Amino acid sequence: MHTEPHQALNQPDLYQPASNVLELRTVACAYETGRPAIRNISFAAREGEILCLLGPSGCGKTTILRAIAGFEPVRSGELFLSGRLVSNANLTVPTEERRVGMVFQEYALFPHLRVADNIAFGLQHLSRGDRKCQIQEMLTLTGLEGFDRRYPHELSGGQQQRVALARALVQNPVVLLLDEPFSNLDPDMAGRMRQDLHALLRRTKTTTILVTHDHEEAFAMADRIAVLNQGVLEQMDTPELIYHMPASPFVADFVGQADFIQGDIRDGMIHTELGEFPNTLPVVDGAAVTVMIRPDDIHLLPAKGASARIIGRQFRGSENLYTVRLPSGQIVHSSEGSTSVYQEGTAVELQVLATHTVVFPAPFPAA
Numbered sequence: 001m002h003t004e005p006h007q008a009l010n011q012p013d014l015y016q017p018a019s020n021v022l023e024l025r026t027v028a029c030a031y032e033t034g035r036p037a038i039r040n041i042s043f044a045a046r047e048g049e050i051l052c053l054l055g056p057s058g059c060g061k062t063t064i065l066r067a068i069a070g071f072e073p074v075r076s077g078e079l080f081l082s083g084r085l086v087s088n089a090n091l092t093v094p095t096e097e098r099r100v101g102m103v104f105q106e107y108a109l110f111p112h113l114r115v116a117d118n119i120a121f122g123l124q125h126l127s128r129g130d131r132k133c134q135i136q137e138m139l140t141l142t143g144l145e146g147f148d149r150r151y152p153h154e155l156s157g158g159q160q161q162r163v164a165l166a167r168a169l170v171q172n173p174v175v176l177l178l179d180e181p182f183s184n185l186d187p188d189m190a191g192r193m194r195q196d197l198h199a200l201l202r203r204t205k206t207t208t209i210l211v212t213h214d215h216e217e218a219f220a221m222a223d224r225i226a227v228l229n230q231g232v233l234e235q236m237d238t239p240e241l242i243y244h245m246p247a248s249p250f251v252a253d254f255v256g257q258a259d260f261i262q263g264d265i266r267d268g269m270i271h272t273e274l275g276e277f278p279n280t281l282p283v284v285d286g287a288a289v290t291v292m293i294r295p296d297d298i299h300l301l302p303a304k305g306a307s308a309r310i311i312g313r314q315f316r317g318s319e320n321l322y323t324v325r326l327p328s329g330q331i332v333h334s335s336e337g338s339t340s341v342y343q344e345g346t347a348v349e350l351q352v353l354a355t356h357t358v359v360f361p362a363p364f365p366a367a
């Protein structure tokens with residue numbers, strides 16, 4: 001059912017503060033009855049903010065984008081754009097009335113149209129002069145000057161992506177939706193495009209929702225990251241807090257290498273195989289906990305007779321990532337400099353500098 005917009009606006013509690021351009025309140029979507037693809041999703045994007053939806057394949061990222069765009073009805077909850085209710089169980093305002101810009105993985109440029117005409121596709125309502133002016137502005141903004149008469153097949157992947165961006169931005173969208181926009185580009189190009197896109201979005205103060213499964217991409221692009229797992233929002237925070245203060249073992253593991261070590265609390269401290277840690281949880285002596293440690297907090301000192309052993313080394317250019325087995329069989333990882341090369345089998349002592357350990361109650365569900 002399509003409710004007229006003014007009906008929604010007549011209800012004062014449906015207004016949002018002007019600073020929230022987009023808000024989802026306990027939104028659920030389901031493709032099949034009884035099996036929600038996303039559940040209880042609540043978050044808001046502020047004006048000009050770049051927000052990343054991050055999570056593994058199938059966690060519901062694209063479904064959220066589709067719900068925001070109006071392609072997917074919501075089963076329950078509410079979705080607001082610029083303070084206007086656009087989706088609930090009885091209402092799905094059509095996409096063309098939402099003023100959202102979209103750039104999806106395959107860019108979907110019109111192959112038979114030149115760059116300028118691709119950009120101008122949604123500007124039919126403007127005079128020829130205004131249209132020309134806007135196209136020129138977008139070509140300059142996206143660094144595509146001189147390419148206006150080319151066809152999409154005469155462009156590189158990165159250039160095609162910029163045309164798709166220009167075509168979305170020229171509509172002056174309330175929110176720009178980007179679904180894995182770098183997945184078709186080689187790593188070098190993707191890196192450069194991330195920087196360019198970030199600068200462009202900042203310059204145009206475009207509120208953006210970017211979907212990715214790559215935490216490095218999310219860290220590089222986002223003001224805040226929403227981490228999703230099996231249709232549920234696990235944490236929404238700045239990249240730094242997501243990395244250093246993950247709210248769950250799943251988040252900790254998804255955004256970087258993490259090891260989980262069992263411990264128990266005695267005299268207010270956590271005792272583990274790797275030593276003692278301060279207890280940050282409101283739990284009492286005798287309780288079991290799990291400590292998350294990142295490889296950059298564990299340093300190796302080769303020492304004859306030490307009981308831990310190196311069982312693997314992965315050279316990563318700027319670092320060596322070592323896999324180490326403790327006497328109990330527990331595996332941990334250590335990040336050392338790129339020139340610190342030790343052989344497999346070397347006995348090592350472990351020095352733990354717990355700058356960003358996080359304590360979780362144990363037992364917790366496997367990450």
Ligand SMILES: Nc1ncnc2c1ncn2[C@@H]1O[C@H](COP(=O)(O)OP(=O)(O)OP(=O)(O)O)[C@@H](O)[C@H]1O
Binds near residue numbers: 037213
């Ligand atoms: N058209 C559809 N019909 C039925 N189920 C679907 C449909 N589209 C998605 N799903 C299911 O909904 C869930 C969420 O899918 P979604 O595409 O939103 O995940 P995603 O995080 O974007 O994944 P990816 O990174 O692989 O694109 C998955 O379990 C998926 O199988």
